[in-house]
Amino acid sequence: MTVDSSPFQPLAGTRVLDLGMNIAGPQATSLLADLGADVVKVESPTGDTSRGMEPRAADGTSAMAYAMNRSKRCVALDLRSPKAAQVLEVLLRWADVAVQNLRPGKAEVLGVDAAACHAVNPRLVHVSVEAFYPVDAGRPGYDLMVQAESGMLHLTGDAAGPPARLPGSLLDHTTGLWAAYGAAAALHGERDRVALTITMADVAQHLLGDRVAAHLLTGESPVRMGSATSVVTPLGAYPTATTEIVLGAASDTLFRRLSSALGVALADDPRFVDNAGRLAHRAALDDAITAALHNADADTWVERLDAAGVPVGQVRDLPDAVELHRRHSRTGLAPVHGVPGASVVANPLTGPAPVRGPGRVGADNRDVLVDTLGLNPDLVAKLEDSGVLA
Structure with missing residues (x-):
């Protein structure tokens, strides 16, 4: 409200x-x-x-x-x-x-x-x-x-x-x-x-409701994954030429936008054609995204990915985050x-x-x-x- x-x-x-x-x-x-x-x-x-x-x-x-x-x-x-x-x-x-x-x-x-x-x-x-x-x-x-x-x-x-x-x-x-x-x-x-x-x-x-529901459905025990998640990828923190950013491409449409913004033909790779494939080849996908992100600094990538309609954010320390909160x-x-x-x-x-x-x-x-x-x-x-x- x-x-x-x-x-x-x-x-x-x-x-x-x-x-x-x-x-x-x-x-x-x-x-x-x-x-x-x-x-x-x-x-x-x-x-x-x-x-x-x-x-x-x-x-x-x-x-x-x-x-x-x-x-x-x-x-x-x-x-x-x-x-x-x-x-x-x-x-x-x-x-x-x-x-x-x-x-x-x-x-x-x-x-x-x-x-x-x-x-x-x-x-x-x-x-x-x-x-x-x-x-x-x-x-x-x-x-x-x-x-x-x-x-x-x-x-x-x-x-x-x-x-x-x-x-x-x-x-x-x-x-x-x-x-x-x-x-x-x-x-x-x-x-x-x-x-x-x-x-x-x-x-x-x-x-933990969604994780509990997934466990009750599959019987599987989830594991620690840092900033990533087991249900969709890419979604997590990645290093750039300066500091880390977080990005998410939770749909095929967003993944194509991410691929285009990174300047890498990830969306054309048959391994990454859908979320199931991207999850199965998570390590290779993360390596490719990380390599692309090393070509520019965090500010540049936030601006570029945001312009492409890809959800993105900077990993801020607390003083920086508090100042952002105070100002905006x-x-x-x-x-x-x-x-x-x-x-x-x-x-x-x-x-x-x-x-x-x-x-x-x-x-x-x-x-x-x-x-x-x-x-x-x-x-x-x-x-x-x-x-x-x-």
């Missing part, structure tokens, strides 16, 4: 309680905040572990902390203390949605599992994010472990090399997206003790208020509206607990003095 420069905030008025840590849970609530939800993050008095990650902005705020906890108000509450129960109950009654991705078993200990939360507020949409399948529900797991056990890591990397981790904690982010999607959808239902559980292992298999994206980058010099990639729906940094641990205690929830200031002060609130 097209979004103008004004904020797109369909969730304005929705109240969300973030009980998570690290990436997957906080990513879900950040997406809801981007869409206008009022998100209160509850973290321990020592802060979410993301606050300790590198690198950090000039004020000491870690890039992960403000990327994953943008536009939230943060309350530092020690849920392990019995004295925190009164504050937690008020927060749960206030919220429309609660999201948690705590270590297995921890939610029950802290009283933030679905059953405990619904005992306080049956209209609450409760979302849990877990790493593994129910049979392994007690296992903690990071993105990398799920990539490994889902088959994803086995398929990633060069054919002759070891498995390669997908960058950017892709599964954490995608699982957070599913959690936000589920929460937003549930808000339109009856909201009677809604409890959603999103498992990273399920998300990983869903992302419809949404661009969003400055982080309260964190000098910090920016994040803007939500693709909402555009470059400024976002709020997480502030110091417990920075919003009074704003949330006294001004929003109406707790007695003296009670809040006593909880701060006792260390239950930081």
Whole structure:
């Protein structure tokens, strides 16, 4: 959809309680905040572990902390203390949605599992994010472990090399997206003790959907192929006289265009007459394409292939890609208020509206607990003095 420069905030008025840590849970609530939800993050008095990650902005705020906890108000509450129960109950009654991705078993200990939360507020949409399948529900797991056990890591990397981790904690982010999607959808239902559980292992298999379908059809086990694919060729990265480009000719028509643009009669070679033949003679075809591409630099080939109607792109490093995004994206980058010099990639729906940094641990205690929830200031002060609130 097209979004103008004004904020797109369909969730304005929705109240969300973030009980998570690290990436997957906080990513879900950040997406809801981007869409206008009022998100209160509850973290321990020592802060979410993301606050300790590198690198950090000039004020000491870690890039992960403000990327994953943008536009939230943060309350530092020690849920392990019995004295925190009164504050937690008020927060749960206030919220429309609660999201948690705590270590297995921890939610029950802290009283933030679905059953405990619904005992306080049956209209609450409760979302849990877990790493593994129910049979392994007690296992903690990071993105990398799920990539490994889902088959994803086995398929990633060069054919002759070891498995390669997908960058950017892709599964954490995608699982957070599913959690936000589920929460937003549930808000339109009856909201009677809604409890959603999103498992990273399920998300990983869903992302591999076409590969899983092919395996179930043929019984074959796919292998690592670098940037190539087993279903069509040529489609992948190739070196030029300077840097690498990616190109794709997934149909006979595109292959003829590629052949003409390269100045090599590949389309006339009987080995390459159709996709089945090109797959059967992949090595010879790749050698011929690589030899042709060595005759010019990457910029020249991108211009030439694009003019011929062949899908093509440059393999950019991250700084180059971010600059391209900053200059040409419809949404661009969003400055982080309260964190000098910090920016994040803007939500693709909402555009470059400024976002709020997480502030110091417990920075919003009074704003949330006294001004929003109406707790007695003296009670809040006593909880701060006792260390239950930081």
